[in-house]
Amino acid sequence: MIVALAGGVGGARLALGLAAELPPQRLAIVVNTGDDFEHLGLAISPDIDTVTYTLAGLNNPALGWGRVDETWSFMETLAALGGETWFRLGDRDLALHVLRTAALARGERLSDVTRLIAERLGVRHAIVPMSDDSVRTFVMTDRGELAFQDYFVRLRCEPRVTGFRFDGSENARVPPMLAALCSEANIEAAVICPSNPYVSIEPILTVQTIRAWLERRRFPVIAVSPIVGGVAVKGPAAKMMHELGFESSAAAVAQHYGDLVDAWIVDRADAALAHEIQRLGPHVEVADTMMTDAACSAALARVVVDVARRVRARVRPA
Amino acid sequence: MIVALAGGVGGARLALGLAAELPPQRLAIVVNTGDDFEHLGLAISPDIDTVTYTLAGLNNPALGWGRVDETWSFMETLAALGGETWFRLGDRDLALHVLRTAALARGERLSDVTRLIAERLGVRHAIVPMSDDSVRTFVMTDRGELAFQDYFVRLRCEPRVTGFRFDGSENARVPPMLAALCSEANIEAAVICPSNPYVSIEPILTVQTIRAWLERRRFPVIAVSPIVGGVAVKGPAAKMMHELGFESSAAAVAQHYGDLVDAWIVDRADAALAHEIQRLGPHVEVADTMMTDAACSAALARVVVDVARRVRARVRPA
Numbered sequence: 001m002i003v004a005l006a007g008g009v010g011g012a013r014l015a016l017g018l019a020a021e022l023p024p025q026r027l028a029i030v031v032n033t034g035d036d037f038e039h040l041g042l043a044i045s046p047d048i049d050t051v052t053y054t055l056a057g058l059n060n061p062a063l064g065w066g067r068v069d070e071t072w073s074f075m076e077t078l079a080a081l082g083g084e085t086w087f088r089l090g091d092r093d094l095a096l097h098v099l100r101t102a103a104l105a106r107g108e109r110l111s112d113v114t115r116l117i118a119e120r121l122g123v124r125h126a127i128v129p130m131s132d133d134s135v136r137t138f139v140m141t142d143r144g145e146l147a148f149q150d151y152f153v154r155l156r157c158e159p160r161v162t163g164f165r166f167d168g169s170e171n172a173r174v175p176p177m178l179a180a181l182c183s184e185a186n187i188e189a190a191v192i193c194p195s196n197p198y199v200s201i202e203p204i205l206t207v208q209t210i211r212a213w214l215e216r217r218r219f220p221v222i223a224v225s226p227i228v229g230g231v232a233v234k235g236p237a238a239k240m241m242h243e244l245g246f247e248s249s250a251a252a253v254a255q256h257y258g259d260l261v262d263a264w265i266v267d268r269a270d271a272a273l274a275h276e277i278q279r280l281g282p283h284v285e286v287a288d289t290m291m292t293d294a295a296c297s298a299a300l301a302r303v304v305v306d307v308a309r310r311v312r313a314r315v316r317p318a
Numbered sequence: 319m320i321v322a323l324a325g326g327v328g329g330a331r332l333a334l335g336l337a338a339e340l341p342p343q344r345l346a347i348v349v350n351t352g353d354d355f356e357h358l359g360l361a362i363s364p365d366i367d368t369v370t371y372t373l374a375g376l377n378n379p380a381l382g383w384g385r386v387d388e389t390w391s392f393m394e395t396l397a398a399l400g401g402e403t404w405f406r407l408g409d410r411d412l413a414l415h416v417l418r419t420a421a422l423a424r425g426e427r428l429s430d431v432t433r434l435i436a437e438r439l440g441v442r443h444a445i446v447p448m449s450d451d452s453v454r455t456f457v458m459t460d461r462g463e464l465a466f467q468d469y470f471v472r473l474r475c476e477p478r479v480t481g482f483r484f485d486g487s488e489n490a491r492v493p494p495m496l497a498a499l500c501s502e503a504n505i506e507a508a509v510i511c512p513s514n515p516y517v518s519i520e521p522i523l524t525v526q527t528i529r530a531w532l533e534r535r536r537f538p539v540i541a542v543s544p545i546v547g548g549v550a551v552k553g554p555a556a557k558m559m560h561e562l563g564f565e566s567s568a569a570a571v572a573q574h575y576g577d578l579v580d581a582w583i584v585d586r587a588d589a590a591l592a593h594e595i596q597r598l599g600p601h602v603e604v605a606d607t608m609m610t611d612a613a614c615s616a617a618l619a620r621v622v623v624d625v626a627r628r629v630r631a632r633v634r635p636a
Binding site for chain 2: 040081096098105116121
């Protein structure tokens with residue numbers, strides 16, 4: 001079983017590639033729920049939905065979030081009624097939020113609702129929230145502590161970041177479904193997708209079982225750098241790194257993760273950093289990491305799986 | 319102050335006429351909430367919405383419910399996700415339900431939310447739910463007791479009706495807003511709109527303050543018959559009357575209300591029944607009651623207001 005840890009767009013794209021390369025019984029995609037929130041009474045899980053829509057072939061490539069073939073009547077009317085419109089919800093997207101909210105209100109698990117929705121959309125691989133328990137990311141900034149979506153969407157990542165807090169993570173358990181799919185014994189590799197280290201991957205790592213798997217691991221952890229040529233492919237990762245006093249580079253990201261990662265895959269644009277990263281310990285592979293279409297995602301996934309096999313052989317010689 | 323008691327389409331059409339004839343400070347439209355229900359986690363108030371959309375000029379005349387210029391992306395997607403689709407919710411309509419649900423969840427009153435929405439849609443007259451407290455209509459049938467929307471929408475009024483129950487009505491209070499607008503002293507007439515006597519008007523009459531106003535009244539009650547030529551203009555009123563052992567006629571409706579009504583307005587098609595109804599006590603006026611457009615609604619409203627004035631003069635000679 002390969003366990004992929006994923007946030008939003010970058011994570012979803014690598015997950016799409018991994019799903020193309022691996023059969024359903026060999027892949028579990030564990031998704032960040034730290035940026036989940038309740039909005040207009042609806043339970044919104046942005047990263048789960050991005051991964052689900054991407055694997056279902058329904059993601060909106062123009063927006064980078066939400067669904068293809070979306071319509072906006074709800075939002076238009078909400079605006080006319082004076083409702084909150086800073087977080088945009090398409091009419092089709094809304095069906096998913098309403099279904100999820102109703103299911104959670106009935107006491108169903110987020111992981112079960114996520115599976116049901118993914119199945120209905122034709123997704124065969126397991127997309128599993130990192131926890132069914134509420135974990136909420138707060139961003140400490142020069143404007144005070146902000147709920148993640150306030151920072152990310154409403155304030156467009158403008159405040160200067162000083163730190164993060166993952167409310168609820170100390171008691172969050174992995175979903176029973178994930179515990180059933182994966183155990184220390186059957187994980188052959190963990191993949192840290194090219195997602196934001198602070199607000200996409202870190203929340204997942206705070207979940208105790210997942211942290212324990214990684215700390216006691218006898219499998220390799222492979223990471224794909226979310227920073228390419230010094231900038232984040234998408235989102236505020238580079239801005240955050242600067243504000244936290246780091247340079248924004250694939251090497252700085254490698255330093256951030258330390259010995260949690262056994263092998264890095266960095267973009268060809270960062271080939272010159274390979275030695276710097278290798279000096280920190282991990283193996284480094286240089287590859288094309290810009291996943292501009294499904295074929296690129298699949299090609300990168302092949303590199304990931306191949307590196308995992310090679311590093312695994314090195315870690316546990318046959 | 320003229321107080322109009324209204325259910326869905328017929329009530330909304332007369333309310334539209336009354337609003338055209340009377341200034342906002344002279345009209346309170348009290349709307350049935352017995353068919354309100356929670357669906358997909360959303361608080362749905364079908365009659366309030368029909369009245370609101372009609373007064374805002376946004377009602378969907380083709381459907382008889384919901385909004386004009388509606389789109390159905392949400393419903394299509396919900397169907398694809400395997401969600402419940404027997405109660406259809408348009409994308410624009412949904413904005414109203416989501417806003418209301420969120421406001422109620424925050425502890426706001428249904429009457430305040432209703433006013434806010436109506437104001438945002440440009441409605442100047444008061445549309446007031448009969449109560450902010452939950453009253454739920456159940457229909458006793460040959461298939462057992464059914465929640466109203468189960469009977470009305472899901473089972474398309476097919477079960478044979480034996481009675482009704484208005485759960486919660488014994489403790490339901492009128493909204494503070496309605497108590498502030500109206501008192502026994504300032505009501506000049508009550509109008510029973512051409513709505514279903516059993517499931518639109520009766521729930522309103524079960525609310526204690528409203529019942530007390532009518533029982534102790536020194537103002538006339540004017541009713542417009544919902545039955546024209548022996549059939550209901552819309553909905554299951556005639557079917558219900560048959561199933562309950564009555565004939566479906568304007569005269570039988572008059573008998574149903576008894577001395578609660580001081581003056582009946584019946585359609586020209588039922589002119590021959592005028593004497594039969596007058597023998598029961600009330601004054602009878604014959605008029606065109608088919609409100610096929612806003613002009614017809616206004617014309618009928620003028621008849622209502624005129625009859626109210628005349629009957630009031632008779633009840634309380636100057």
